[in-house]
Amino acid sequence: MSFSQIGVVGLGIMGAGIVEVFARAEYQVFGVAESALAVDAGKSNLAKSLARAVSKGKLSQEQSDEITARVTFGEDFALLADCDLVIEAAPEILSLKLDIFSKLDAAVKPSGILATNTSSLSVTEIANATSRPAKVVGMHFFNPAPVQKFVEVISTNHSDGEVVSQIVEIGNSLGKHLARISDQPGFIVNKLLLRYLNHAVQILDSGQASKEQMDAAMRELSGYPMGPCELLDLIGIDTCVEILKTIHADTQLEIDEPATGMVKLVSAGNKGRKSGSGFYDYSEKLEIPTDPNQDIKDQVHNDLLIAYLGDCIAMAATGYATKADIDSGMKLGCGLPEGPFEVIASLGIEKVRAAQVELSERTGIATYQPLSV
Numbered sequence: 242m243s244f245s246q247i248g249v250v251g252l253g254i255m256g257a258g259i260v261e262v263f264a265r266a267e268y269q270v271f272g273v274a275e276s277a278l279a280v281d282a283g284k285s286n287l288a289k290s291l292a293r294a295v296s297k298g299k300l301s302q303e304q305s306d307e308i309t310a311r312v313t314f315g316e317d318f319a320l321l322a323d324c325d326l327v328i329e330a331a332p333e334i335l336s337l338k339l340d341i342f343s344k345l346d347a348a349v350k351p352s353g354i355l356a357t358n359t360s361s362l363s364v365t366e367i368a369n370a371t372s373r374p375a376k377v378v379g380m381h382f383f384n385p386a387p388v389q390k391f392v393e394v395i396s397t398n399h400s401d402g403e404v405v406s407q408i409v410e411i412g413n414s415l416g417k418h419l420a421r422i423s424d425q426p427g428f429i430v431n432k433l434l435l436r437y438l439n440h441a442v443q444i445l446d447s448g449q450a451s452k453e454q455m456d457a458a459m460r461e462l463s464g465y466p467m468g469p470c471e472l473l474d475l476i477g478i479d480t481c482v483e484i485l486k487t488i489h490a491d492t493q494l495e496i497d498e499p500a501t502g503m504v505k506l507v508s509a510g511n512k513g514r515k516s517g518s519g520f521y522d523y524s525e526k527l528e529i530p531t532d533p534n535q536d537i538k539d540q541v542h543n544d545l546l547i548a549y550l551g552d553c554i555a556m557a558a559t560g561y562a563t564k565a566d567i568d569s570g571m572k573l574g575c576g577l578p579e580g581p582f583e584v585i586a587s588l589g590i591e592k593v594r595a596a597q598v599e600l601s602e603r604t605g606i607a608t609y610q611p612l613s614v
């Protein structure tokens with residue numbers, strides 16, 4: 242099957258980014274959202290991202306116009322009828338996704354593949370909302386979708402192997418690096434990333450460090466492109482809370498319960514960049530001051546890094562994902578300068594294990610203990 246027409250449902254930051262990725266790769270794209278307002282927001286998200294690339298000299302105005310011309314926006318699912326692949330990028334609410342998939346099932350031609358960009362929800366449950374579960378997969382992009390080069394391809398027990406291979410082929414045609422994973426809460430990257438982000442807010446809630454200290458620590462001492470609070474604001478704190486709830490329902494571990502600081506911000510409507518404020522205020526250009534308190538930065542950097550490395554070791558040791566996919570996911574999905582197993586190789590596994598023991602004993606949290614395999 243050759244793919245030429247691609248549909249995207251949901252035109253928030255992720256949906257509009259996915260539209261851009263496909264339109265840049267010369268696919269004909271149909272972007273659908275539930276209201277005229279949401280369609281306008283999608284158009285504006287695409288226009289802003291292209292204008293940014295033009296202003297940086299990465300695209301000519303002519304290329305930007307060609308990309309825009311490949312996209313048709315609208316509110317009607319009938320627009321998606323002839324699409325070979327439709328990707329859903331709606332908010333992380335299962336009932337909403339189930340409703341969208343049952344509508345897509347009715348609207349899209351029977352040979353069309355339906356994919357969800359869910360960050361953690363069960364792709365199997367979503368597939369079950371259709372009459373074509375063999376043609377339903379997860380295709381999980383990272384924010385900003387035009388920038389991050391990693392995509393997780395999630396298959397369920399129902400997925401047709403041929404369909405999964407076609408999705409991998411399409412992903413390659415977008416210039417993305419793909420990793421295949423079975424349907425598990427948080428897949429590879431979010432399972433690791435969200436626990437790390439939650440850990441940061443737990444530290445913040447405990448008063449041990451400020452958000453600025455934590456963000457400075459991870460940027461300065463590990464070279465991360467963003468600190469945890471900045472990243473929570475980029476992803477959307479509401480989305481992060483929803484992902485954590487799904488992961489927590491699976492693990493039942495206290496450390497996966499969404500941290501109070503996040504839940505409070507969401508209740509107050511402070512969802513991050515998309516709502517104008519979250520941990521930080523975005524009414525002006527964000528400038529995070531560097532913090533001179535090196536001891537606090539060293540401590541939070543140690544704690545966040547060691548807990549995360551321990552999770553990566555456990556993920557690989559239990560056969561959940563390969564070390565290579567974990568390294569690629571964290572580097573190409575989140576822009577980290579090194580993959581966790583590269584960091585472990587340079588620190589030395591014995592040093593990491595000793596630091597895990599120290600962290601577990603100091604905090605009283607057994608999950609931080611090294612896995613005995």
Ligand code: CAA
Nearest residue numbers: 290297299360382383384385387388466467476574575576
């Ligand atoms: N849309 C399109 N392009 C964008 C962009 C956007 N919103 N933001 C930045 N860019 C591009 C810029 O045009 C620039 O491209 P060039 O190098 O080709 O010029 C590049 O990204 C770098 O941009 P800037 O120099 O302006 O900004 P930066 O260096 O501060 O990088 C960043 C911005 C790319 C967002 C970087 O900070 C980063 O990688 N942060 C980590 C983001 C991350 O972890 N994402 C994954 C989150 S998890 C997720 O998404 C999954 C989920 O389900 C929750």
